[in-house]
Amino acid sequence: MPLSGEISTASPLFDRARARLAPVAASLIKDLQSAIGVKHVLHAPEDLLVYEYDATIERGLPEAVVLPETTAEVAAAVRVAKRHGVPVTARGSGTGLSGGAIPCEGGIVIVTARMDRILKLDPANRLAVVQPGVINLDISKAAAPHGLYYAPDPSSQKACSIGGNVAQNAGGPHTLRYGSTVNHVLGLEIVTPDGDIVTLGGEALGAPGYDLTGLVVGSEGTLAIVTAVVVRLLPQAQATITLLAVFDEVRQASEAVSAIIAAGVLPAALEMIDGKTMQAVEPFVNAGYPPDADAALLIEVEGLEEETSEQAEAVRATCEVSGAREIRIGMSPDEREKLWAGRKGALGALGRLAPSYYILDGVVPRTRLPDVLSGVYEACERYDMPVANVFHAGDGNLHPNLMFDDRVPGAAERVLELGEEIMRLCVDAGGSITGEHGVGFEKRNYMSWIFSDDDLAVMARVKSAFGAEERFNPGKVFPSSKGCGEVSSRMKTAIAKIGPDAYV
């Protein structure tokens, strides 16, 4: 392991990056500059380096990065990319957990961070039209004075962009009751791989014809670049109660999950936090988690005043029957926020336990949770890999976080191997390989576990129909053996043809 301060030529993290700091075709940069202005085209190696990552451990260096402000500029950049035959990868805030925003095959990265305006707020029709770079939470903040909010609430909502949410069909704790992003998007404006600007859906529900909006939501930047989103806003609930139920054993907690739903309650959120996570979070948020508990459930019920207290009472009783040793109830916004703080800060806090973590995202039928969770703990023990589980239990959406040190040779490979085994557990239990983080680069090879060659061929035909082929976000979603960030043959031949002097 490199000691502090030494130039660690052995760092596995950067070895690949260094190999990929390739020079870039001057003409591509020039064309981009004339399309959207010199200031918003980045091409210096130091400036490109910070766009080779997202919140995963994958890396891939772009040849140029552009930060457009308008839809027209996005379209112009896409047309330049087409002319030069280079791929385009869209990027929001780079909080993605499947490597989606990483330009695996180089090319241009279009960052939406400057497209951060709320174009229209229409309280009467309960909708807003926003640019893709608007931060998820900012929509709810803008809508709050009208008693409205935007329901999908990924734990990263203070940072992630709505464009990234649309691309990943992001969910969150409240997906259990309100659905994921796709249920809250009425329409989209997109730029196609040919650089055309197209409007899908609209401001009213149930546009006639094919539901192309639904098709683009969750397409992970492989079909189109989203340049505006019409989102639905919901009225804030009249009453909300949050409960925290602490259990001695994980199995008790996971059985309580099904019991609550079986009792006829549909909570707004139903989250599980295991012992390891509580230990990591406690010093940071002082949530008051007991140090020796093995699991906690965070349950939120909301609706009309009376109905809400009834539901809270039902939840409390069910948890007690399932063996909860302590139940805390938060009524005021302050109390509720305190109970939530541990959950929202959990992922980041795990960074304190180990230099790196690898977060998995699998779905299983709710009733299989207890067995699959045991399987996860068993596999991690076998690999001698610490694991923390914090996840959307109500949806059966598991998030085991594997903790490791990326500087130890071979550690990343072992983590991926273990991750694959856990994904298998989910699929074998009748589940799927992603609940909300998407397939991206990391899980594209698991696609063939659930889809036949014919299934995948149909998806590929949809991609062709958009004219995307290998142009938008190549290397993602579809199975392939190519590694992320391997200098593509296209880049290599381009370099050979023009010679090193031709690069800026």
Added chain:
Amino acid sequence: MTGSRPFAPTDDDLSQCVRCGLCLEHCPTYAETRLETQSPRGRLYLIRAISDGVIEPTPNALGHLDSCLQCRNCEAVCPSGVPYGRIMEQARADALGRGAAPFSWRLRALFLREVIARPGRLRMFAAALRASQRVGLLSLAQRLRFVGTSATLAPRTRGQPFTDTGLIARPEGEERARVAMLSGCIMPLAYGDVHRATARVLARNGCAVSAPAAQGCCGALHAHNGDLDTARALARRNIDAFLNEAPDAIVVNSAGCAAAMKEYGDLLTGDAAYRDRAREMSALVKDVHEYLVGLPFEAPTETLDLSVTYQDPCHLAHAQRISAAPRQVLNAIPGLRLAEMEDADRCCGAAGVYSFTQAEMSIRLLDEKMLDALNTGADVIATANPGCLAQLEAGVRRGGGRARVRHVIELLDRAYSATGI
């Protein structure tokens, strides 16, 4: 640590960042530029890349580090506990140490070391500044293209310089504590009135207040700029000066200085001779509001019929994580109405010498801050750090209305003694 690069950030510190991005929207420079290179996550990545030899410390890369305000907002919100402040200081020290830093950095280090850290020269410098204010040189300078904005942001002195040492204030009644006060470098020259108010307020609350003669600049600006050697030398001098008096507490009314002094233990951790005393010193350091609330302080009785908005100094709210205490002090003043501004804990752009080295960004942040502050309709903008005072005053001069800028303790002092502000 290796001999050739004694200052470089440690690998353990750097690997704390998991790139979750949760800090992005809290970073003032990212909010302005929307560039990843100007975000905490991006800067940490560049620092690591330089450390690992992936990229050279080019002027471009160092420019991204230089544009950081060191406001530590990112550190306060980072769930993963990345010690950002320490990493950035060490990264700058490393660049200076390797000779990689651009000329302007080295010039700045020279100025901080040879003027700010030396009371005699600093007094001469301040006298020159006063004179230039009087004869209108400053307004002339403002019209010159290259010095223009920097000159606007230069602090105007207020009140007579504070030069007292030894026992400077005594309680009228029973003595509850003996405290030592930091005078600092620029503060006693530019804000002598604030020091006198602080001494009065402490005495009113039963403290015998001394200002040790042997003390000096706290070294915060030097550490932030990456001159860790000078910062350590200054820290050692203050440790000797303050611990010799064996005070019950060391009370500091400048947020930046208190933050740095609370970290002396960290700064001198490699110094066997001073390590333990540095920790002892750090444990004694208290921000003045923190100290008053802990006493607790006597409620003032005079009414101040004022609407006040409070700007959190970054090194109070984020570095020291103190945001309730100054508000408690303000709320204790009869008649005073606290009107909170939007994003009160967002940096005003002062950030030590930042307002001179990065004048353009500094002004952008200042203008936004003034907009938020004036939107509250407040008569007074209160804060708790000399850099912020100077910056906000510059904001008012730039056409930000009639609001007055005051240290929180000045208001408390008035509420004890019933003189107008």
